[in-house]
Amino acid sequence: MSETDPEATQAAPEPAAPAGETTEATSAQETTAETVEEPEAAQPPETVEEPEAAQPPVAADATPASPAPTGTVRPADDPVAAPEAPPVTAAPAPEARPVPRPPLPTPRPGRPTPKTVAAPTPSVPAPPDLTPAEEAEAAAFGRVDADGTVWVRESAGERTVGQYPGADADEALALYVRRYADLRASVLLFEARLSTDLSAREIDSTLEHLTAELAEPAAVGDLDGLRAELERLRSLAAERKAAAEAERAAAKARAVEARTELVEAAEKIAATDPAKMQWRPAGDQLRSLLDQWKDAQRNGPRIDRPTEDALWKRFSHARSTFDRERRRFFSELEKSNAQAKEVKAALVAEAEALAGSTDWGPTSGAFRDLMARWKAAGRAGRKDDDALWARFRAAQDTFFAARDAANRATDAEFQANLEVKLGLLEQAEALLPITDLTSAKATLRDIQAKWDAAGKVPRGDLQRVEGRLRAVEQAVRDADQAHWRRTNPETRARAEGAAAQLYAAIAALEDDLEKARRTNDARRIKEATQALEARRSWLEQVERAAAESR
Structure with missing residues (x-):
């Protein structure tokens, strides 16, 4: 499985941004030129060089292209030529001596070699060599015939792995045990590298290479155990690839979400009412969003082409809409400024005609009217507006200075x-x-x-x-x-008449209260008492008013 997309992600083309871009001036609406850069196309992945062709090992039963000279031995499966054996003579057999380990070819970083996987990185320690006990245990899986044929024992039975005539059994077994040690080191190294950030492509290629190497290797040792270990690592590698794929999918999802947020922010700016738009800050925000898009495209996780194309079309459409509305706004603003300039020029002419008047009252009112019309005329461009206002203000100052001088006199x-x-x-x-x-x-x-x-x-x-x-x-x-x-006599008369009426009413209520008490009528007693209190209060107010009028 490939970890990276073989195709480069490239932004969809967009109409070129205008060479001159107008911005809002809060007081004069001047235009300034600005250029919006297009996002750079994503660069395609670099071409990875193919590994140098490895010399295939010679099978145990293969016939060499040219026969070795008499009395010499060349091991059939060693990729690195073994040292020549001494000529076969009648001399006594040489003493047993350890066979030097052939030097391993320098691997290309990140690529497997015929005998080893990738060279160990500084963070992955090299696997340990076999101990003498482990070498002896591995040698127990092989035997050497009298003619120098080396055999290895596997679950499927014995098979030949090569010949080493002219050497004793220990020396012949030591060579093929060393090859087993190399295979074991490759498996252990692969296991160690699985815990690092090994890509899915490297995992697959390493598994494929190790599987081929362990099919029928020219080596002596516990090959069945080594194959079982490789199968265990194959399951572990599958889990590692699944986790890496999940992480990649999550990173892509986050990248899509981040790009979508950029698009929605651009669309929100483009949807703003042109009458309420702050063009310069909005343009700066769009440029910042474009820079973020390009940074995500260069440095962020790659997303699939259809999704990126769809998002870019929305982003590009938002920028095009913003640019179109900005041009329309400033085109209309320019027309409005021209009209305001014409109106204000006429007001300035009127003000200058009134500047020398000595009819202070009416002329002051006329200047107030001119000021109201000036405010209603709108804004011209900053340069024109400032020049016209300077003339209008000079005419005002001339008149009011003369009026103030006359008033001071x-x-x-x-x-x-x-x-x-x-x-x-x-x-x-x-x-x-x-x-x-x-x-x-x-x-x-x-x-x-x-x-x-x-x-x-x-x-x-x-x-x-x-x-x-x-x-x-x-x-x-x-x-x-x-x-x-x-x-006031009328007020006094009314007060006296009201007092007389209240006196009569009070007297009648007192009689009613007395009768109710004699009959012990609680209801009439209560009504008469309340009415009597009210009449006495009214009488007090009337007498007070009459006293004040005297």
């Missing part, structure tokens, strides 16, 4: 009148509180006459002094109203 003339009126205010305020209404009214009339004769006061003091005099006048009016209410 007038106020200087009216300062003496202000002093007179301040003195009159002190006399008027001395009447409060009012104790003699007739005298207060006469004094106030005299003050009012002098007030009118004093003339105008400066504009800044007008409201202040007028307000103080109005307060005194209101106090005199309130006192006069209160006095009239108390002395």
